[in-house]
Amino acid sequence: MFDIIKTALGSVFGGKTPQGESQILNSLTELLKxxxxxxxxFELALEKEFQKRLDKEIEDRQSAREMQSEALRQSDLFSKRFLYYLSAGIMLGALIANLAPLFVVIPEESQVIVNKSMDFFNYVVAGGIISFFYGTKVNNRKNA
Incomplete structure (x- = not known):
């Protein structure tokens, strides 16, 4: 493949065109065929891989929900409520982190990093908690 490009471009930029422009067109046509x-x-293979990973993520989340259902059957109150305490702590951390820039002066050169960190924290962490408790659209669409 690279020989075809080398031949086509070499004859154009090298100043020698033995068979003229038709050779270049033939070379490029052969290359793009x-x-x-x-x-x-490639797109189909990529789509299959994406679907496989998405199914694995949904299955993982479902097994976490089953684990929480099992924890709710226990008599220990802390085990029953641990996931809720953890989620509340993470959401409280997100709230504090979102309100902190209102009370703390952030240097101009650090604002981009702070904004990206906050976006990551909000979308990944808080979004993960919300999708765990309320489910995902993908899961609902698959079951329909």
Missing amino acids: GQKQKQRD
Whole structure:
């Protein structure tokens, strides 16, 4: 493949065109032949891998919910409520972290890092907690 490009570009930029422009067009046509099918095959493989990972994530979350259901059957109050304490602590941390920039002066050069950190914290951590307790759209769509 690289030989074709080298030949096509070398003849154009090298100043020598033995068979003229038709050789360049033929070389490029040969190079690009089948690219759409290769791209489609890659997209299908990527989609299958994404679906496999998504199913694994949903299964993992479902097993965590089953573990919580099992914990609720126990008589120990702390075991029953541990997940709720942990979630409340993380959400309280998110609230404090979101309100902290209102009371603390952040240097101008650090504002971008603080904003990115807050976005990560809000979307990943808080979003994960909410999706754990209320489920995900993907899970609902799959069951429908």
